[in-house]
Amino acid sequence: MIIFKAKPAPQGKPCGRKGTVTYAIYHKEKDLWGNEFPDTDDCYIIVSPTANSSGDLTIDYLNKVYFPEVGGVVAGDLKEPCGLLLDAFRGHHDQKVKDVTEPMENLDWLLMDGGITPKAQPLDVLINKIFKGFFRDLFEEWSLRVPIHPTTGHPYPPTRQLIAQWVVKAWEKVPEELVKRSWEVCGYKSIESIRTDNTSTAFVEYTQAVLGTIVENSTAGDDGRMAWIDSWNDRQPAFPEDSNDVSWDVSDDEDMEDVTPAWSCI
Numbered sequence: 233m234i235i236f237k238a239k240p241a242p243q244g245k246p247c248g249r250k251g252t253v254t255y256a257i258y259h260k261e262k263d264l265w266g267n268e269f270p271d272t273d274d275c276y277i278i279v280s281p282t283a284n285s286s287g288d289l290t291i292d293y294l295n296k297v298y299f300p301e302v303g304g305v306v307a308g309d310l311k312e313p314c315g316l317l318l319d320a321f322r323g324h325h326d327q328k329v330k331d332v333t334e335p336m337e338n339l340d341w342l343l344m345d346g347g348i349t350p351k352a353q354p355l356d357v358l359i360n361k362i363f364k365g366f367f368r369d370l371f372e373e374w375s376l377r378v379p380i381h382p383t384t385g386h387p388y389p390p391t392r393q394l395i396a397q398w399v400v401k402a403w404e405k406v407p408e409e410l411v412k413r414s415w416e417v418c419g420y421k422s423i424e425s426i427r428t429d430n431t432s433t434a435f436v437e438y439t440q441a442v443l444g445t446i447v448e449n450s451t452a453g454d455d456g457r458m459a460w461i462d463s464w465n466d467r468q469p470a471f472p473e474d475s476n477d478v479s480w481d482v483s484d485d486e487d488m489e490d491v492t493p494a495w496s497c498i
Contacts, residue, residue, distance in 0.1 A: 233276045233293050234396055237283035237494040253279055263391035270400045277396060283494040287326025310338040319353055320346040354414035358443055359406060362452055365459020366402035407451040
């Protein structure tokens, strides 16, 4: 799910007026160069005033992304037993979220204690750095041929359409086997271990060198290996939204083609 910084649509309406971000997303408007937003099969795009998640957006994620991916909901419960691991972000344990998740008998709902995300969250431990590297490669490739604004003389910032496309393309390049392995390196049992009744509770601490070897032995390719080696992909913020030549914050009333919004994805 991609969250752009923008004013949400009025309550009860699918989008705002023409010229707003929600209108462009809903109607799949093209940018100046003909780029479109990805299909809904590839990603779910939403907006919030701060580009951050919340209780309401967590519920949107569950309904639009998680529940359909694990088989859907029937009569208020999941079809199959599933697990949901969330960090201590307050939007994840909002009462609205609990009202949806806690009644589900087929859902094991677990909130991690604050401060352990760098060790217990598979995305933080192994995947995010690879994703950032793939995303950065797409940005740098585009920056070599970016058009120049005729009035300001600055390069055009990437549009929302392009950013959304890059997010989808970067995630598609992350190997599935690396995602599975990221759970194991955080101490969670693999499916194979569960099936063979492995009862070991020993926790193995994976060093950065060992994690690098795991990436190297995966199908992430040379780009994935370079993403792991490059310390730039450890930095926060992850993407180049701080440069005035690249992007800046805007309101709905400004020309959406001339600026790049703040954004996040979950």
